[in-house]
Amino acid sequence: MNTVLTIAGTDPTGGAGVQADLKTFMAHNVYGMSIITALVAQNTLGVKDIMNVTPDFLEEQFDCVFNDIFPDALKIGMVSETELIHTIVKKLKQYHARHIVVDPVMVSTSGSRLIEDSALDALKYELIPLSEIITPNIPEAEVLIGKKIKSKEDMIRAAQDIRQWYQGDILIKGGHFEDRADDLLYHNNEKIWLECEHIDNPNTHGTGCTLSSAIASHLASGYDMITSVRKAKDYISGALKANLDLGHGSGPLNHCWNLKQKR
Structure with a gap:
């Protein structure tokens, strides 16, 4: 079985x-593993508190995984402190990790800020350059380029701006637009639009985590980047269309919608 690490x-x-990542891995028939960067007290209504792990404990988790079950691919989500980013960069280089997907988590679906301002440069110039693809949504891409994004043309310009300091693939997600949910994959300077109608579902908690994990799952299974992104986009659309409705805020997706379909 192919292995994926979050x-x-x-x-x-x-x-x-x-938790969403592990469900996504299972739904894609890959073996999921996890390294915890922070304990986050959150629900569908928002983030209440964050307790980061220590750099030493983060290193111990890395060693446990990579010295035992080496991952075929990995995704990196929320990392809020500069020192933790430095630790991740160090360990990724040490173990020559492959197929790295970075979801530059900065703001939660509920609007809570999830990264310290001082950690942004470390994320942008140290961690992101190690990745094969990054998956920012519109607000995250705006932070990365320091400009507003209001149209598909702005998305293209944002990808071109990011290309000035990052050579990997860029997937800018358009789900924050009201009329469409078209994503832009900037692959080797080729502009590929992944078109999708806007799905009328307010329950979008964890969509970014889920999409990046789906991409990593497909990369681990041997698919090329374009195919991996297309398949992940189809998966997230299905999870939204399943219309799961839990919680009192922006609820979670049905991560196992495709497994139910197969039964």
Whole structure:
């Protein structure tokens, strides 16, 4: 069985973070593993508190995974402190990790800020350059380029701006637009639009975590980047269309919608 690792924070209600990633891995028939960066007290209504792990404990988790079950691919989600980013960069280089997907988590679906300002440069110039693809949504891409994104043309310009300091693939997600949910994959300077109608479902908690984990799952299974992204986009659309309705805020997705379909 192919193996995938998530490096991220937690969600006790299971809709985002490590819990969502592990569900996504299972739905794609890959073996999921996890390294915890932070314990996050959150639910569908918002983030209540964050307790980061220590750099030493983060290193211990890395050693446990990579010295035992080496991952075929990995995704990195929420990392809020500069020192933790430095630790991740160090260990990724040490173990020559492959197929790295970075979801630059900065703001939760509920609007809570999830990264310290001082950690942004470390994320942008140290961690992201090690990845094969990054998956920012519109607000995250705006932070990365320091400009507003209001149209598909702005998405293209944002990808071109990011290309000035990052050579990997860029997937800018358009789900924050009201009329469409078209994503832009900037692959080797080729602009590929992944078109999708806007799905009328307010329950979008953990969509970014889930999409990046699906991409990592497909990369681990041997698919090329374009195919991996297309398949992940189809999966997230199905999870939204399943219309799961849990919680009192922006609820979680049905991560196992495709497994139910197969029964």
